[in-house]
Amino acid sequence: MPFIELDAIDLRILSALQSDGRLTNQELADQVGLSPSPCLRRVRRLERDGFIRTYRAVLDRDSVGLGLTVFVEIKVEKHSRDNAQALQQALVSMPEVVACHMVSGTADFMAEIVVANLKAYERLLTDRLLVLPMIGDIRSNFALTRVKSDAALPLTHLKRETPGREPDC
Incomplete structure (x- = not known):
C-alpha cells in the first residue's frame, strides 16, 4: 500500500x-x-x-473468564516455507491465540494466548499445539500482571514538521 x-x-x-x-x-x-x-x-x-x-x-479478559495470558515461543522443526505457513494457519485458526508474530531470535513465532486457567492451557497445549508436526519446541511464559494492553497506536511519527521548527520528541 x-x-x-x-x-x-x-x-x-x-x-x-x-x-x-x-x-x-x-x-x-x-x-x-x-x-x-x-x-x-x-x-x-x-x-x-x-x-x-x-x-x-475491547472486552475485559477477567470479566469474561479469560484470566490466564500465556506468551508462547514456538520453534519450527524443519525450517521451510510450507512448515511456517502451516503453523501460521494453525495458529490463526485458534480463537485462544489473540496475537501472533513471526519473530527473530531463539523462537520463530511468538503467540499471545488467553485461556480461563492453567488446566485450559494444558489442554490447548497437549491437544492442539504439541500434535502439530511442524513444531520443534515450545516455551511458555505466563503473564503475572497485565501492565499495558490494548493501547492506542502512537501517531506522533506521522506529524508533519513545520519548516524552521524542531520536531517534537
Missing part, C-alpha cells in the same frame, strides 16, 4: 477514534474542529484507505 500523507486533522480524527470508537460524527467533528459533513467524509476516506480497519468493543 502506498504511503498516504495525513494532515493534522486526520491525525486528530484517528487519535479520537482510538480513544473512543463510539463517538458520534457530531462529537468527533466537535473534537477535531470540523463541521459534521467534512468530518464524515474524512472518516470514510480513512476507512476506505485502510487506516481504520474496524470498530469493536
Whole structure:
C-alpha cells in the first residue's frame, strides 16, 4: 500500500477514534474542529484507505473468564516455507491465540494466548499445539500482571514538521 500523507486533522480524527470508537460524527467533528459533513467524509476516506480497519468493543479478559495470558515461543522443526505457513494457519485458526508474530531470535513465532486457567492451557497445549508436526519446541511464559494492553497506536511519527521548527520528541 502506498504511503498516504495525513494532515493534522486526520491525525486528530484517528487519535479520537482510538480513544473512543463510539463517538458520534457530531462529537468527533466537535473534537477535531470540523463541521459534521467534512468530518464524515474524512472518516470514510480513512476507512476506505485502510487506516481504520474496524470498530469493536475491547472486552475485559477477567470479566469474561479469560484470566490466564500465556506468551508462547514456538520453534519450527524443519525450517521451510510450507512448515511456517502451516503453523501460521494453525495458529490463526485458534480463537485462544489473540496475537501472533513471526519473530527473530531463539523462537520463530511468538503467540499471545488467553485461556480461563492453567488446566485450559494444558489442554490447548497437549491437544492442539504439541500434535502439530511442524513444531520443534515450545516455551511458555505466563503473564503475572497485565501492565499495558490494548493501547492506542502512537501517531506522533506521522506529524508533519513545520519548516524552521524542531520536531517534537
